[in-house]
Amino acid sequence: MSKRFLKITAENWLKKFYGESTSDYVSIEDIFVNTGREDKDEHVNRAWLYNMMSNLKPFGFFEKEYEVRNGVRATKGIRLTAKGRQVLSSQPSLAFERQADAVEEMREVSFTSVLEDVRALRTRHPEFDIIFDVRLKKEEEVSM
Incomplete structure (x- = not known):
């Protein structure tokens, strides 16, 4: 059974991802810190983040940014879209x-x-x- 987020849930997760950042870009390491996952295994965190981003993707709040590690493309962070900026600017910090x-x-x-x-x-x-x-x-x- 697939899990689908309500828009308000997706907005709250986006807010958690960005924390107090005022930048349009946030690295995956910062996402882990902002969501309280900095002490977990990197592979576990990346799997968790991949699932979260899959659930958030339909809302169009961000675009993934990639880097190449050992010849493999990996997500290095996310950048807000206009929709994402609107969500973060409409909710108080x-x-x-x-x-x-x-x-x-x-x-x-x-x-x-x-x-x-x-x-x-x-x-x-x-x-x-x-x-x-x-x-x-x-x-x-x-x-x-």
Whole structure:
């Protein structure tokens, strides 16, 4: 049975591959580090990466770059396509997410702030129908 990624899953893996890099190119060694696989055997990592890239290929986020090793062509890294650049530019970096979490703790929560967050989620994730609904409770349901 073949495993097929949802677009959001593929986008998340692309983001992991690139980590905090701002370059269009990332080497396979950097991919292994960014995905926490730097301590694994190179042959195991290359097999894993080959399978991951096969699953990601239909989305067209990157092109492989090759080198010749011992007379055999091998993947040396990947380069973003326009689609891949769009994915990485539309998602906040990990550092930004950590900073946003810290700011969230200090921010006062109000209907206005929640509406702003819902608008941001709708913009970031147009594939979802995000609904924000507030209703006044019936008087007997309100406890004081």
